Amino acid sequence: MAERERRGAPPFGGVFVARAQVLDAEQVHRALVRISHEIVERNRGLDDVVLVGLQTGGTPLADSIAGILHSMEDTEVPVGVLDVALYRDDIGIRPVLPQAVTDIPGDLTGRTVILVDDVLYTGRTIRAALDALNAFGRPRSVQLAVMIDRGHRELPIRPDFVGKNLPTRRDEVVDVTLDGVELGEVLK
Amino acid sequence: MSSTVELRAVDDRPADAPIGHAAAPALVSGQHLLGLDELGPAGIQQLLSHTDRFVEVNQRAIPKVPALRGKTVCTLFFEDSTRTKLSFETAAKRLSADTMSFSVSSSSVNKGESVRDTVETIQAMGVDAFVVRHSSSGVPWQITKWVNAETSVINGGDGWHSHPTQGLLDAYTICQARNGSAGDAASLAGVRIGLIGDVKHSRVARSDVQAFTALGAEVILIGPETLLPPSIVGWGIGNGTVEIGHDLDSLLPTLDVVALLRIQTERLGESLVPSAREYTSCYGITTKRLGLIRSDAIITHPGPMNRGVEVSVDVLDTHPGVVITKQVANGVAVRMAALFLLIGSGVDVL
Numbered sequence: 001m002a003e004r005e006r007r008g009a010p011p012f013g014g015v016f017v018a019r020a021q022v023l024d025a026e027q028v029h030r031a032l033v034r035i036s037h038e039i040v041e042r043n044r045g046l047d048d049v050v051l052v053g054l055q056t057g058g059t060p061l062a063d064s065i066a067g068i069l070h071s072m073e074d075t076e077v078p079v080g081v082l083d084v085a086l087y088r089d090d091i092g093i094r095p096v097l098p099q100a101v102t103d104i105p106g107d108l109t110g111r112t113v114i115l116v117d118d119v120l121y122t123g124r125t126i127r128a129a130l131d132a133l134n135a136f137g138r139p140r141s142v143q144l145a146v147m148i149d150r151g152h153r154e155l156p157i158r159p160d161f162v163g164k165n166l167p168t169r170r171d172e173v174v175d176v177t178l179d180g181v182e183l184g185e186v187l188k
Numbered sequence: 189m190s191s192t193v194e195l196r197a198v199d200d201r202p203a204d205a206p207i208g209h210a211a212a213p214a215l216v217s218g219q220h221l222l223g224l225d226e227l228g229p230a231g232i233q234q235l236l237s238h239t240d241r242f243v244e245v246n247q248r249a250i251p252k253v254p255a256l257r258g259k260t261v262c263t264l265f266f267e268d269s270t271r272t273k274l275s276f277e278t279a280a281k282r283l284s285a286d287t288m289s290f291s292v293s294s295s296s297v298n299k300g301e302s303v304r305d306t307v308e309t310i311q312a313m314g315v316d317a318f319v320v321r322h323s324s325s326g327v328p329w330q331i332t333k334w335v336n337a338e339t340s341v342i343n344g345g346d347g348w349h350s351h352p353t354q355g356l357l358d359a360y361t362i363c364q365a366r367n368g369s370a371g372d373a374a375s376l377a378g379v380r381i382g383l384i385g386d387v388k389h390s391r392v393a394r395s396d397v398q399a400f401t402a403l404g405a406e407v408i409l410i411g412p413e414t415l416l417p418p419s420i421v422g423w424g425i426g427n428g429t430v431e432i433g434h435d436l437d438s439l440l441p442t443l444d445v446v447a448l449l450r451i452q453t454e455r456l457g458e459s460l461v462p463s464a465r466e467y468t469s470c471y472g473i474t475t476k477r478l479g480l481i482r483s484d485a486i487i488t489h490p491g492p493m494n495r496g497v498e499v500s501v502d503v504l505d506t507h508p509g510v511v512i513t514k515q516v517a518n519g520v521a522v523r524m525a526a527l528f529l530l531i532g533s534g535v536d537v538l
Contacts, residue, residue, distance in 0.1 A: 083241060085241070085255075086241075086245070086253035086254070086255040086283075086528070087253065087254060087255070091255055091256075091532050092532060096238075096528075100241065101240050101241050101244050101369075102241065102244050102245075103244070107249075131254070132253075135248055135249070135250045135252075135253075136248070136249075
């Protein structure tokens, strides 16, 4: 689910209004191909690599990267999905979406986990994700891939693989899908 | 920003879709869970949909999440219970909440302390949610008048009135047995559920009927006239239907779900049924009747089971559709969802 649908669905119930298209579908695909190459380069292959898409915006990107890695290296990389709602530091401030279920393929101890998310913003989701991963073992390393890094970090977290750095205002909303990236705002 | 800038408005939603908080969840922080009729079909679906994620948490090697750190849940049980009390306490602990427990036999209620004084005393120690069970209907509602504005009260069974989390976990278990999970729009549309036994005196039956009909099921209440309610007006909510039947043998083969109720042994002394053996021969699930239950049917029982009364001793160990232990396991997940939505999440602000 991309930011547009997320903000439109209960419990949010706003309307996403796009102001600008940042990337089109082809540019998104190229960025994912580049990120896939960088993942192989950084890890000298794909041994023990596990992709974990964050619910809900990161999951289609993780699937897509897995597909690209398969065509590049002829290796099936396991793909998991992680819901961090129960680990957030803003429980009670931010509504929680139902239907975001965690599914991690096996024990992560000794694996190289690549977290995949659509937008990196304050870094709080990633902090929660690092906390959540502890329940599934002790990974050898955790790396972070995001399609958009929009700045405004509130925690000491930086991405390892970035589709595009996009300077934004705090009141703007970035919508990422495989069909493109749009910058806009949510009207209530 | 290097890309092209193109100004346009996108609103993919249907013209009649609610805007803003009209689409907000039915459960918000600081509210209570007293009965499923108050929660309504949308709230029931929402809670069941959240249950999926807690079922997954319970399957982990470390089934514990930090969602309710620093919150305190008190189980206030004025009536005996094994599974409901342990289930709520387990649910709270798996969400990292602290638990306090209270039971009448070891409390100052024996010295004559009233319910109100008891609640206010425990409240003063700092409690975010009370789980209340009482033999009188309406006590949980009454307690909502005495607690702080931000404290939630969850009904853990009151008199004949309601046992909402039991209704929710039964509905969840049936959805799970049929579809694997509740999904984002749990439905039992067209599913024929027979509720067999002492419907009249059962809070579980009332909550089950509400949960099942809210999801669109066809519910049939089956039992002797003395154990059926005089009227079923207002029993169902949502799109489901409720009817009454007496002839168990002809109804059993039509049922998708056989939902058994406990025969409360105290009822046997009230001349409502001639004897336990008479009840078993007319309405108990015996080896002979087990043959009438379809092999793809689901059999539920809320516990505690009276083996030899509503079921014969070993019958339930032989049918593939028996989900009684799954009900208990799902009970923890449903109660985690309820606690999380009531005292963790659910503030309808953006």
